[in-house]
Amino acid sequence: MDCVFCRLIREGSTRWVVRGDVACAFLPLEPLAPGHTLVVPTGHYADVFGTPEDVLAATTALAQRVAGAMREALGATGVNLLSASGPGSEQSVPHLHFHVVPRWVGDGITTWPAGRSGHRVDGDPGARLARHLA
Numbered sequence: 001m002d003c004v005f006c007r008l009i010r011e012g013s014t015r016w017v018v019r020g021d022v023a024c025a026f027l028p029l030e031p032l033a034p035g036h037t038l039v040v041p042t043g044h045y046a047d048v049f050g051t052p053e054d055v056l057a058a059t060t061a062l063a064q065r066v067a068g069a070m071r072e073a074l075g076a077t078g079v080n081l082l083s084a085s086g087p088g089s090e091q092s093v094p095h096l097h098f099h100v101v102p103r104w105v106g107d108g109i110t111t112w113p114a115g116r117s118g119h120r121v122d123g124d125p126g127a128r129l130a131r132h133l134a
Contacts, residue, residue, distance in 0.1 A: 005095040006044050017066065022058040025066050025100075032101050032109060035074045039063040040097040047085035051096050063098045076102035080111045 008014045009024060017025040017037050025039045041059050045051040051059070063081055070076040082099040084091040103109065121128070 003044055003095050004093055005038075005040050005097065009040075009042055018062060020058075020062065022055055023062040025062060028099070032099070033103065033107065035070055035076070035102045037066050037070075037100045038097050039066055039100055040095060045096045046094045047091065047096055048083070049085060056096075059096065059098065063100050066100045070100065070102040074102050075104075077105055078103040080109075082111065 008026065015027040017027065020042065022042055023039060024042050025037050028036055028038050039059060039062050041051060041055045043055065045055060048056065067079040067081070070079055080099070080101040080103060082101065083097065085096065101109070101111070
C-alpha cells in the first residue's frame with residue numbers, strides 16, 4: 001500500500017510541527033488558515049474504527065497540544081478539530097488524521113455543515129446507540 005501520509009512520515013518530506021513515536025504533526029500543502037496542522041498516528045491506521053485506543057488517545061492528546069500552541073504562539077481565539085472516517089464521511093486520505101485549524105473571530109471560515117442528513121433510521125437513534133453501548 002502506498003499511503004501518502006505513511007510516505008511523508010517514512011521519508012520525512014514534510015514541514016514538521018512535531019515528530020513522535022506514536023503520533024506526529026505536520027503542515028498540509030493547502031492550509032485553510034495560517035498554522036493549519038495535520039495530526040496523524042505515526043503507524044498506519046485507516047480510520048477511527050480500526051485505531052487502537054492507546055494510539056487514538058496519543059493522537060488526540062497531540063492535537064490538544066497543537067491547539068494550545070495555536071492559541072499561545074499564533075493568538076488563535078479558537079480551533080476547529082476536523083476528522084472524517086470511512087467511505088460515508090468524505091475521508092480524503094485513508095490514514096486517520098485530524099485537521100487542527102486555528103480560528104479567529106471574523107476570519108471568514110465556516111466549518112459547520114450547512115444542511116442535515118436525509119438518511120433515516122428506524123426507531124430512536126439515541127436509544128439504539130445507548131443500548132448498543134450498554
